[in-house]
Amino acid sequence: xxxxTYREAIRAAMREAMRADPRVFLMGEDVGRYGGAFAVSLxxxxxxxxxxIRDTPLxxxxxxxxxxxxxxxxxxxxxxxxxxxxxLLALDQLVNHAxxxxxxxxxxxxxxxxxxxxxxxxRGMAAQHSHSFEGWYxxxxxxxxxxxxxxxxxxxxxxxxxxxxxxxxxxxxxxxYPVEGDDTPDAPMEIxxxxxRRPGARVSLVTYGGSLPKTLKAADELAKEGVDxxxxxxxxxxxxxxxxxxxxxxxxxxxxxxxxxxxxxSFAGEVMARIMELAFDExxxxxxxxxxxxxxxPYAKHLEEAALPQVGQIVxxxxxxx
Amino acid sequence: MSIxxxxxxxxxxxREHAHELLAQMLVIRHFEExxxxxxxxxxxxxxxxxxxxxxxxxxxxxxxxxxxxxIVATYREHGQAIARGVPAAxxxxxxxxxxxxxxxxxxxxxxxxxxxxxxxxxxxxxAGGLPLAVGLALAxxxxxxxxxxxxxxxxxxxxxxxxxxxxxLAALWxxxxxxxxxxxxxxxxxxxxxxxxxxxxxxxxxxxxxxxxWVDGMxxxxxxxxxxxxxASVRRGDGPYFLEARTFRYRAHSMADxxxxxxxxxxxxxxxRDPIASFAARLQSEGLLTEAELEALDTEAWxxxxxxxxxxxxxxxEPVEHLERDxxxxx
Numbered sequence: 181x182x183x184x185t186y187r188e189a190i191r192a193a194m195r196e197a198m199r200a201d202p203r204v205f206l207m208g209e210d211v212g213r214y215g216g217a218f219a220v221s222l223x224x225x226x227x228x229x230x231x232x233i234r235d236t237p238l239x240x241x242x243x244x245x246x247x248x249x250x251x252x253x254x255x256x257x258x259x260x261x262x263x264x265x266x267x268l269l270a271l272d273q274l275v276n277h278a279x280x281x282x283x284x285x286x287x288x289x290x291x292x293x294x295x296x297x298x299x300x301x302x303r304g305m306a307a308q309h310s311h312s313f314e315g316w317y318x319x320x321x322x323x324x325x326x327x328x329x330x331x332x333x334x335x336x337x338x339x340x341x342x343x344x345x346x347x348x349x350x351x352x353x354x355x356x357y358p359v360e361g362d363d364t365p366d367a368p369m370e371i372x373x374x375x376x377r378r379p380g381a382r383v384s385l386v387t388y389g390g391s392l393p394k395t396l397k398a399a400d401e402l403a404k405e406g407v408d409x410x411x412x413x414x415x416x417x418x419x420x421x422x423x424x425x426x427x428x429x430x431x432x433x434x435x436x437x438x439x440x441x442x443x444x445x446s447f448a449g450e451v452m453a454r455i456m457e458l459a460f461d462e463x464x465x466x467x468x469x470x471x472x473x474x475x476x477x478p479y480a481k482h483l484e485e486a487a488l489p490q491v492g493q494i495v496x497x498x499x500x501x502x
Numbered sequence: 503m504s505i506x507x508x509x510x511x512x513x514x515x516x517r518e519h520a521h522e523l524l525a526q527m528l529v530i531r532h533f534e535e536x537x538x539x540x541x542x543x544x545x546x547x548x549x550x551x552x553x554x555x556x557x558x559x560x561x562x563x564x565x566x567x568x569x570x571x572x573i574v575a576t577y578r579e580h581g582q583a584i585a586r587g588v589p590a591a592x593x594x595x596x597x598x599x600x601x602x603x604x605x606x607x608x609x610x611x612x613x614x615x616x617x618x619x620x621x622x623x624x625x626x627x628x629a630g631g632l633p634l635a636v637g638l639a640l641a642x643x644x645x646x647x648x649x650x651x652x653x654x655x656x657x658x659x660x661x662x663x664x665x666x667x668x669x670x671l672a673a674l675w676x677x678x679x680x681x682x683x684x685x686x687x688x689x690x691x692x693x694x695x696x697x698x699x700x701x702x703x704x705x706x707x708x709x710x711x712x713x714x715x716w717v718d719g720m721x722x723x724x725x726x727x728x729x730x731x732x733x734a735s736v737r738r739g740d741g742p743y744f745l746e747a748r749t750f751r752y753r754a755h756s757m758a759d760x761x762x763x764x765x766x767x768x769x770x771x772x773x774x775r776d777p778i779a780s781f782a783a784r785l786q787s788e789g790l791l792t793e794a795e796l797e798a799l800d801t802e803a804w805x806x807x808x809x810x811x812x813x814x815x816x817x818x819x820e821p822v823e824h825l826e827r828d829x830x831x832x833x
Contacts, residue, residue: 242667249637285615286606287828
């Protein structure tokens with residue numbers, strides 16, 4: 181099978197869903213003629229036309245809210261927010277409306293909408309285009325949060341999101357778009373399952389999204405030093421599959437949690453708290469985390485690298501537990 | 503008590519229809535009076551925003567709409583819900599927080615929903631409902647359904663970015679949405695002139711090339727005619743429409759509001775144009791309503807409100823074991 185990239189996998193999922201279901205359509209800033217700020221939707225306008233590949237004005241709250249309304253009206257919208265930073269302009273619609281309507285209406289209305297957005301740092305985009313806010317979204321009951329880290333997941337989880345009856349937020353770490361893979365699924369994957377990406381026995385490295393490649397590299401480094409690390413990819417943050425995490429810790433008795441959010445209030449903190457609640461007796465060492473430093477993302481390469489979790493820090497954190 | 507939809511070409515004023523409009527306004531007036539009493543008595547909790555004084559807007563508007571049209575309402579929506587045909591008992595039970603309420607006790611006063619009547623809430627964030635209405639209209643357009651989505655909001659909403667984004671989107675995409683602004687002159691305690699550089703707010707919509715006009719929101723027939731006209735235009739595919747209904751709320755913003763920001767004289771002046779009293783007087787002067795008929799309608803309205811309270815009292819509490827239901831669709 182020929183290789184495809186993460187961005188092509190997302191495009192393939194959208195194309196297949198739109199071919200299969202006339203209710204599915206994509207809207208967002210520059211998704212049509214421009215082909216998407218990250219070229220994810222490139223070429224879809226030619227196949228599906230401007231009604232279904234719908235360019236919007238720069239009105240995040242307006243068009244995300246229109247996505248909610250369209251979903252209420254029987255459509256299956258995919259709303260692309262260019263980056264997670266701009267999603268702050270649409271927080272009211274996502275948190276106050278999309279997430280609440282089902283419960284607030286006593287179960288009468290569902291919002292089958294998928295919101296995709298690019299997230300994360302590492303590309304020299306500085307303080308207003310590099311955020312990781314997936315933990316904020318995972319905080320909110322009523323929306324599901326997916327963080328695909330592999331090419332296969334980029335397609336399989338998006339296909340799954342498009343079959344959900346309720347709102348789903350998909351965070352695509354921007355450094356993953358050019359990553360290549362060769363096995364994409366034809367069918368939707370199940371939402372809510374973590375995966376062991378590398379089996380190991382001495383320490384569990386728990387991560388998701390854009391931090392997975394770094395964490396796998398750290399496991400390689402550790403292996404060179406004789407430390408057999410297991411890597412767990414959470415894949416979805418809400419619902420959160422703690423069974424897989426606890427199962428890993430039952431083997432290794434040690435855990436490092438890696439994510440790109442700022443340490444204070446990071447999603448890693450939530451994972452650590454759950455490990456404490458569910459697997460305290462399994463632990464032979466305190467759980468530690470590697471997160472971003474508490475600073476607005478700086479522009480200069482050396483400063484940005486110092487602000488983000490790096491392979492060396494993950495290796496050091498793991499070794500510190502042994 | 504839903505009023506049968508009447509096509510816009512029919513003459514607005516015949517005896518039976520007029521009585522229906524009056525009856526519905528009386529039900530809403532008394533429902534709200536009762537709600538205030540129940541709130542003070544501790545039966546209703548949270549916020550309570552009363553519609554007293556504004557009845558002609560919802561009643562006139564709903565009379566002009568068809569069952570297949572969609573409604574997006576505000577948090578001052580008891581009257582909007584009742585006028586749309588949501589049973590008063592179901593609205594009252596919701597305010598009690600009972601399982602027989604129209605949102606099963608999850609929404610309360612601000613969040614009435616009714617899927618069967620295409621009543622999409624009871625939205626508590628000012629201007630938050632406008633993008634939803636744009637999307638409902640987009641869904642109709644994409645599925646080639648000739649129907650209108652009507653979005654209620656107060657004049658306070660026009661200061662929000664979501665108002666401007668929604669006007670632009672609706673006009674840009676020529677969507678079948680009717681924006682119905684209930685201008686009651688006060689955004690909580692902030693008078694229109696203290697918050698807007700342009701107080702003639704229907705002009706704001708014109709700037710987005712949205713057809714717009716204002717209507718006397720104290721005149722139920724004027725509202726009905728204007729909404730019928732606007733909805734017909736929207737359904738025809740002529741793009742969005744903005745209607746500003748100039749009205750007034752007699753009561754405080756909510757039960758928590760001591761009303762320090764306006765004088766009693768202003769309220770007294772507006773009450774002279776009361777939508778119920780003025781409509782009744784007009785019908786009497788035209789020989790379409792007798793004093794005895796008015797009394798009978800009033801008695802019947804109270805009976806409906808009393809029935810609503812009885813049903814709310816009789817309702818069951820949602821079991822606490824159901825607390826986390828309907829956060830997500832059950833698998």
